[in-house]
Amino acid sequence: MKKIGIDVGGSHVTVSVIENNIVRNCPQTIIRKEINAKENPTAIISAIGGCIKEVLSDGMTVDAVGIAFPGPFNYDKGVSKIKGVGGKFEPTFGVHIQQAFQNFTGLNTVPFVFANDAHCFAEGAYFRHQLKSNRTIFLTLGTGFGSAFMIDGDLAEKHPDIPENGVFYDKPFLDTIADECFSTRWILAEYKRLSGETIESVKAIAALNTEVSNAIFRNFGANMGAFLFPWFEKFGCEELVIGGNISKARALFLPALEEKLNSLKNKINIVFCDDAEQSILRGATIIADKKNKIQMEKAIQSKRKTTQALLPINAVVKNNSEYNIFPSFHTNSDVFVGFASLANAITQQKTVVIDGFGGVLWENFRNHLNSALTDKKINVLWYDIDSCLKSSAEIDAMIKPNMNGDDLVFGKRYVGELSDFFDVEKLNMLKPDGTADVCIVYGTGASLANWEGQQIYVDVPKNEIQYRMRACSTKNIGCTDTLAYSQIYKRLYFIEWPVLNAHKERLLPKIDLIVDEQRIDEITWMQGSNFRKALDSMLEGPLRARPWFEAGVWGGHWMKNRIEDLNQDEVNYAWSFELITPENGIVFEGNNNLLEVSFDFLMFRDNKKVLGKAADRFGNDFPIRFDYLDTFDGGNLSVQCHPRPEYIKENFGEAFTQDETYYILDCTDDANVYLGFTEDINPKEFGNALLESQKTGEPIEIEKYVQKFKAQKHDLFLIPNGTIHASGINNMVLEISSTPYIFTFKMYDWVRPGLDGKPRPINVEHGLNNVYFDRKGERVANEFISKQKVVKEFSNGLKMSLPTHEEHFYAVDRYEFTGEIEIETLGQCHICMLVEGDSADVSIGENTQTFKYAETFVIPANVPKYKINYKGDKKAFVVVSYVKDSWC
Numbered sequence: 015m016k017k018i019g020i021d022v023g024g025s026h027v028t029v030s031v032i033e034n035n036i037v038r039n040c041p042q043t044i045i046r047k048e049i050n051a052k053e054n055p056t057a058i059i060s061a062i063g064g065c066i067k068e069v070l071s072d073g074m075t076v077d078a079v080g081i082a083f084p085g086p087f088n089y090d091k092g093v094s095k096i097k098g099v100g101g102k103f104e105p106t107f108g109v110h111i112q113q114a115f116q117n118f119t120g121l122n123t124v125p126f127v128f129a130n131d132a133h134c135f136a137e138g139a140y141f142r143h144q145l146k147s148n149r150t151i152f153l154t155l156g157t158g159f160g161s162a163f164m165i166d167g168d169l170a171e172k173h174p175d176i177p178e179n180g181v182f183y184d185k186p187f188l189d190t191i192a193d194e195c196f197s198t199r200w201i202l203a204e205y206k207r208l209s210g211e212t213i214e215s216v217k218a219i220a221a222l223n224t225e226v227s228n229a230i231f232r233n234f235g236a237n238m239g240a241f242l243f244p245w246f247e248k249f250g251c252e253e254l255v256i257g258g259n260i261s262k263a264r265a266l267f268l269p270a271l272e273e274k275l276n277s278l279k280n281k282i283n284i285v286f287c288d289d290a291e292q293s294i295l296r297g298a299t300i301i302a303d304k305k306n307k308i309q310m311e312k313a314i315q316s317k318r319k320t321t322q323a324l325l326p327i328n329a330v331v332k333n334n335s336e337y338n339i340f341p342s343f344h345t346n347s348d349v350f351v352g353f354a355s356l357a358n359a360i361t362q363q364k365t366v367v368i369d370g371f372g373g374v375l376w377e378n379f380r381n382h383l384n385s386a387l388t389d390k391k392i393n394v395l396w397y398d399i400d401s402c403l404k405s406s407a408e409i410d411a412m413i414k415p416n417m418n419g420d421d422l423v424f425g426k427r428y429v430g431e432l433s434d435f436f437d438v439e440k441l442n443m444l445k446p447d448g449t450a451d452v453c454i455v456y457g458t459g460a461s462l463a464n465w466e467g468q469q470i471y472v473d474v475p476k477n478e479i480q481y482r483m484r485a486c487s488t489k490n491i492g493c494t495d496t497l498a499y500s501q502i503y504k505r506l507y508f509i510e511w512p513v514l515n516a517h518k519e520r521l522l523p524k525i526d527l528i529v530d531e532q533r534i535d536e537i538t539w540m541q542g543s544n545f546r547k548a549l550d551s552m553l554e555g556p557l558r559a560r561p562w563f564e565a566g567v568w569g570g571h572w573m574k575n576r577i578e579d580l581n582q583d584e585v586n587y588a589w590s591f592e593l594i595t596p597e598n599g600i601v602f603e604g605n606n607n608l609l610e611v612s613f614d615f616l617m618f619r620d621n622k623k624v625l626g627k628a629a630d631r632f633g634n635d636f637p638i639r640f641d642y643l644d645t646f647d648g649g650n651l652s653v654q655c656h657p658r659p660e661y662i663k664e665n666f667g668e669a670f671t672q673d674e675t676y677y678i679l680d681c682t683d684d685a686n687v688y689l690g691f692t693e694d695i696n697p698k699e700f701g702n703a704l705l706e707s708q709k710t711g712e713p714i715e716i717e718k719y720v721q722k723f724k725a726q727k728h729d730l731f732l733i734p735n736g737t738i739h740a741s742g743i744n745n746m747v748l749e750i751s752s753t754p755y756i757f758t759f760k761m762y763d764w765v766r767p768g769l770d771g772k773p774r775p776i777n778v779e780h781g782l783n784n785v786y787f788d789r790k791g792e793r794v795a796n797e798f799i800s801k802q803k804v805v806k807e808f809s810n811g812l813k814m815s816l817p818t819h820e821e822h823f824y825a826v827d828r829y830e831f832t833g834e835i836e837i838e839t840l841g842q843c844h845i846c847m848l849v850e851g852d853s854a855d856v857s858i859g860e861n862t863q864t865f866k867y868a869e870t871f872v873i874p875a876n877v878p879k880y881k882i883n884y885k886g887d888k889k890a891f892v893v894v895s896y897v898k899d900s901w902c
Contacts, residue, residue, distance in 0.1 A: 016074065017302060018066060019295035020081040021131065024051050024102045024157060029065040030295045031074065043069045051102035055109045055395060056449045063118035070119075078306050079126045080298030082134040083111070084158075089128045091377065093398045097443060108444045108455075110396035113380070117388055125309065127302035131294055132160030132181075133169055138297030139255050139287050140167060147253035147283070151246070154290065155260035159183045159196040163249065175249045187241050196238055198260065204230050220263040228266060235267030239274020246278055253283045257290030317375060317534060319484035321581045322477075322563060324533055325610055327351060329603045330579075335852035337866050339579045341558040342603040345551060347544035349604035356539055357386035359527060363468045365446050368456040369521060370472030371612075372510050373479030373488050374531050376400075376457050379472065382535065387452070395450040399457035400492075402440035409435055409492040413509050416667075422500045422775040423756065425508035427667030432459050432517040435491055458491060458514070461521060469542070471521055472529040473611045476597040477562040479506070500775070507756060508666070511596070519618040519634070522546070530609040538609045540602070545611075548602050549619040555861040556880065558871045559598040559613055564589045567768050570648030572680060572746045576868075585769065587644050592870040593845060594755055595636035626841040626875025628897040635669065636753060638824050638845050638895055640870045643747040646682070651740040652760040652774070653688060653716055655785045658735050662757060672757045673822050674733040675800075676741060677748040677893060678725050679849055679868065685725040686742035689733070690794030692721055697787045704761055704778045713765050721794055728828070728849070728891070730800035734821035736786040737798065748847065750826060750895050759784060800826075811835060811889065823901035829892045834883040837873075842896040844873040844880075850891035855883040 021028045031043040045068055049061045066079070084103060086095040092112025096103045112126045136152040139145070145167075154160035161182040163170045171180035183193035194200060201216050208226050213219055219227045246254075256264070264286050275282055287293055330340040350356070360366050370376075380396060387394050403409070412434065416426045436459060444463045446453035455463045482488045483502045490497070490505045497505070525542035540548075563573065563580060566588025573587040574580055580587065591598060595617075599610040616624055617634040625632060643651065656672040663669070676687060691700075700719045707714045720738055723731070725745055733739045738761070741747050759781035760774065768774045789798065798819065806813040811831025818826055828849075829835060837844070846865075848854050853866045858873075858880045865871045873880050884890035 016076045017299040018069065018076050018079040019298040020062070020066070020079065021134070021291060021294045021298065022062065022081060022083045024084065025049065027062050027065055028291060028295065029062075029069050031069050031076070032296060032299050045069055053105065054449055055106045055114070055447045058103070058106060059111070059114045059118050063115055066115070066119050066121075076124060078299065078302040079115070079121065079124060080134070080300070080302030081115075081126060081128045082131040082294050082298045083128050085130050087128060087130065088398075088401065089130065091398065092126060092128045093401055095401045097440065104443070105447075107440070108397040108399070108401040110380070110398055113384055113394075113396050117384070117394060122385070122388065125302065125306045127298075127305045129298060129301045130160065132162040134294045134297035134301060135160070135257050135287075135290060136162035136164055136169060136255070136297065137300040138293030138295065139257065139290075140164060141300060142289065142293055142296055143285070143287070145253065145255070145285075149250050150253045150255060151249065151251050152255045152257070154258040155196060155256060156258035157198050159193045160258070177245065182241075182245070188237065192241055195241070196234070201230060201234060201260070204233070216260055216263065220266060231263055231266030232270045235270030236274055238267070239271045243274060243278065246275065246280075246282065250280060251282060252280055253285060255285045255287060257287040257293065261286050261290070262288070315487075316485055317378075317487040318478065318481035320481040321584045322481075323579075323581065325560070325601065325608055327533065327536065327538065327607060329606050329608055332866070335866050337577045337868055339561060339563075339577060340601070340608070341560060341869070342601040342608055343548070343552050343557055345544070345548040345602050345604050347540055347548060347604050349538050349540050349602060349607035349609045351538050351607055352536055353382040353386040354389075356527070356529065356537065357383060357390060360452070360468055360470075361387075361390060361392060363452055365465050365467030366452060366454045366470065367460050367463070367465050367467055368454060368470040368472060369460040370458055370529070370531070371474055371479075371518065372458045372491050372506070372514055373474050373476075373482055374458065374472050375482070375488060375534050378534050379531060379537075380456055393451035395447055395453045397444055397446070397453060397455040397463070399444070399455055399460040399463060402436050402444060402463070403492045404435060404437050406492055406494040413505070416509055417501075417505065421504070423504065423777065424666060424780070425504045426665065427512055428509040429667065430513060432513040433462055434513070435459070436462055459517070468526050469521070469524050470527045470529060471518070471525045472531045474531045475560075475562075475599045475610055476511070476612065477591070478532045515614055515634075518612075518614070522615065522618050528609070528611065530611065532610065538607055540604060540609055545602075546619065549616055552600065552616060553620060553623045553874050553876050555858045555877070556856045556863050556865070556871050556873055557600065558865065558869060559593050559595070560601050560610060561590050561592050561598070561870070563587050564591070565769060567766060567774065568645055568649035568651050570644040570646035570744075570746075572644045572646035573642065586648055588648070589644070590642035592640040592642060592847075593872065594639045594641055595753065596755075623876035624874050625843050625897075626839070627899070627902045628842060628875070631902055632897075637670070637897055639749075639751050639753045639755060640845055640847065640895075641749050641751075641755070642679075643676075643741050643745070643749055645741055645743050645745050645747075646680075648743060649766070650688070650742050650764060652758070652764070653720060653738060653740045653762040654758050654760050655738050655781050656733070656735045656759065657757050657780070657784050661784055662754065666757065668754050668757070670752055670754065670823070671735045672752055672754040673735050673819070674739075674749055674751040675818060675822070675826065676729075676731040676733065676739075676745075677750055677826070677849075678727055678729045678731075678745060679748045680746040681725045681727060682744040685744040686722045687725045687731050687745070688716070688720050688722050688740040688742060689731055689737070689798055690721050691738060691787060691790035692719060693791030695719055695787055695790050701778070701782050707762065707765060708776050708778060711765050714762065716762055721790075723795070723799065730802070730816045730818075730826060732798045732800055732819045732822070734819045736784050737789055738785055748849070748893070750824070750893075752823065761785075802828075808835070823898055824895050825898050827894045829882070829894065830889050832884060832889055834881055836879055836881045837894065838879045839873060839875055839877055839896075841875055842899075843875040845895045846871050846873065847893050848890060849893050850889065851884050851886050854890055854892070855885075857881040857883065
């Protein structure tokens with residue numbers, strides 16, 4: 015098995031061919047050449063890539079390329095982050111070096127793996143010298159102070175006994191950092207300080223053998239021993255391995271170093287490696303082999319964790335009365351399929367900006383598009399916008415006030431910009447190389463680089479983002495740690511989605527191409543101008559968002575039994591997110607191909623056409639949501655309440671709160687709804703019972719505290735903020751609510767774990783701070799169950815008003831009719847659902863669409879009136895909700 019090992023220095027490159035399973039053999043082929051590390055990226059890639067081609071000139075094949083490359087560097091991606099190192103390699107900042115090497119050499123199927131030289135030295139020296147120590151520290155002494163740690167022969171980068179990030183160079187010492195004290199430049203500077211003379215190399219100073227030169231090396235060794243001592247003590251170091259050019263002067267600094275380390279508890283064995291270069295080359299190939307195996311394992315892992323199907327490429331048409339889980343809106347514009355067609359659209363460009371939402375699998379996307387472009391013989395230079403992010407620690411500190419500590423659910427909405435996550439100095443360093451055929455800056459926030467060029471936006475549905483997060487295939491912006499899923503989602507909801515939505519809104523007028531990335535190996539896309547026309551067209555007629563479905567611990571089987579396209583192997587279905595616009599998408603169909611984007615693009619395009627008179631109050635926040643809660647043959651929902659308006663604003667940064675209603679779409683004869691307190695409620699006793707149950711895991715008799723009402727089909731239960739409530743078993747609830755939807759304070763959850771077997775978050779304190787204990791007894795029946803009444807009769811039906819509570823800003827009506835009726839919007843957006851009947855045709859002028867039983871559809875306020883035609887024998891029932899005029 016032959017591999018290529020490469021050592022890239024500031025002025026040279028060494029390229030070798032190594033048989034990796036032979037101990038201590040010299041490279042079969044070795045090339046050393048000088049390089050100019052201050053040239054443009056294309057020249058640097060060509061110089062190093064040319065050496066790789068040269069060692070392969072005899073037709074040799076290799077199975078991996080390992081590269082020791084100076085930092086700062088993203089070694090996992092192969093992206094340069096080099097800045098602040100005297101200009102060497104700084105022109106490559108942000109460049110995807112790995113991809114550039116593959117493109118230049120044509121070795122696109124061979125893994126190129128990068129590592130820092132200290133790690134390569136450690137792996138190579140441990141292998142070549144057959145070291146056996148359990149805890150080993152490696153140092154490279156040269157232009158910088160490199161370090162690496164091994165525990166039982168494995169590199170350790172994160173461990174409580176080693177420095178942060180597993181390096182010494184940036185740790186404080188003598189009023190500066192270690193790198194300034196244990197490198198070539200310290201020795202040269204110290205000699206000039208003491209002698210007043212300039213000398214060009216450490217070797218020359220060592221050869222002087224003067225009192226000054228010897229004192230410099232003694233101080234060097236003593237200082238290094240003083241610096242290393244506490245770290246060695248903490249790590250329990252058994253063996254110190256030293257390489258690099260300065261190590262050749264060991265006789266001058268070793269005695270002082272050993273003297274400082276003599277009092278360590280462990281006796282340290284110090285080993286000097288004079289074969290540092292060969293160790294680095296060998297180590298680079300060892301790391302390449304190890305990382306390649308890990309990457310191959312990751313590659314076969316699923317990128318999404320869910321049982322739900324992806325949106326298909328082609329439109330799904332339901333000619334019968336069956337609910338369609340993949341609704342789409344027809345547009346006369348083309349929707350294109352595949353990376354090859356996208357490559358065709360950018361072949362004439364010199365610079366391209368590919369921005370997109372967080373959660374896009376950017377490296378997968380780049381790989382596919384790069385292959386399509388290189389097939390066309392185009393020299394592509396990729397720039398990764400992530401190289402310009404602030405450090406993970408800086409971002410964590412910035413958002414800390416919004417994360418609310420370890421709270422499992424709730425944070426506070428971040429009010430900054432996406433640019434807050436980026437380093438301005440780094441953004442200014444990201445410059446396209448004019449000698450390349452095309453330069454592409456890509457990633458979430460790519461447009462912040464301010465490049466002139468074609469603007470591409472890549473969208474991905476928020477449900478898919480969550481599936482990917484669960485599969486650990488993507489992370490939060492700038493996050494290097496693996497967080498618990500609840501913390502991932504909290505960071506998404508309260509911090510990233512608000513800034514990404516605002517960023518997306520600013521980009522909408524500039525988008526040249528829009529891409530749907532959810533099918534990661536076969537994208538769909540359309541021209542930006544056509545996309546904006548499609549949004550305008552959608553605002554002229556009825557539309558339906560794409561629903562998505564989730565299982566839950568209390569979930570039922572109503573949806574599972576009635577919607578055949580759902581995965582029948584799922585344990586249950588608790589929710590259908592019918593219209594929760596912060597997370598739902600809208601789907602366009604063009605030439606039978608489907609493209610999905612987030613619903614909020616409609617709001618960004620023209621929120622007044624969507625919301626009419628309510629737009630002045632709600633802006634881009636779509637105010638009303640429809641979703642399903644299915645407990646048929648399932649369980650009770652948690653006993654819960656929602657925050658009061660002032661509480662949600664102060665604590666979570668939301669503009670309005672979560673006021674709900676339960677519309678009973680279907681139920682069995684024994685179904686109930688928990689609502690309001692019993693007349694004799696004792697708040698203190700109730701709070702103590704909840705806390706004791708949470709502590710002991712013992713159930714409580716909830717009906718001692720909370721009332722239970724019989725549920726009947728088409729009832730409407732009113733649940734304004736602060737009202738204790740829960741749906742009981744055997745209900746199919748259409749939850750009509752204001753849009754905030756994660757602000758559920760679970761106060762009692764029947765002492766059950768979630769589907770994952772872990773305890774579900776309980777929010778007793780939040781609940782007790784918000785619940786109204788005076789909503790009790792007969793008042794609940796009188797005030798919190800809607801008293802439905804006929805408000806209008808016509809020849810083929812009637813209009814029912816289902817009055818909501820005075821705190822609800824939305825109204826609910828129900829039309830009961832046969833044949834055709836006409837409804838005026840009166841400047842309001844209508845959210846509608848057919849709750850009785852198989853299907854109905856909804857017409858706006860010449861535009862007619864058919865909606866099935868239990869499907870949610872939206873009539874934009876831009877539409878003055880619409881007709882609903884029901885052809886069945888029995889009466890159709892259509893529920894319509896809209897913002898009350900008094901709340902606009």
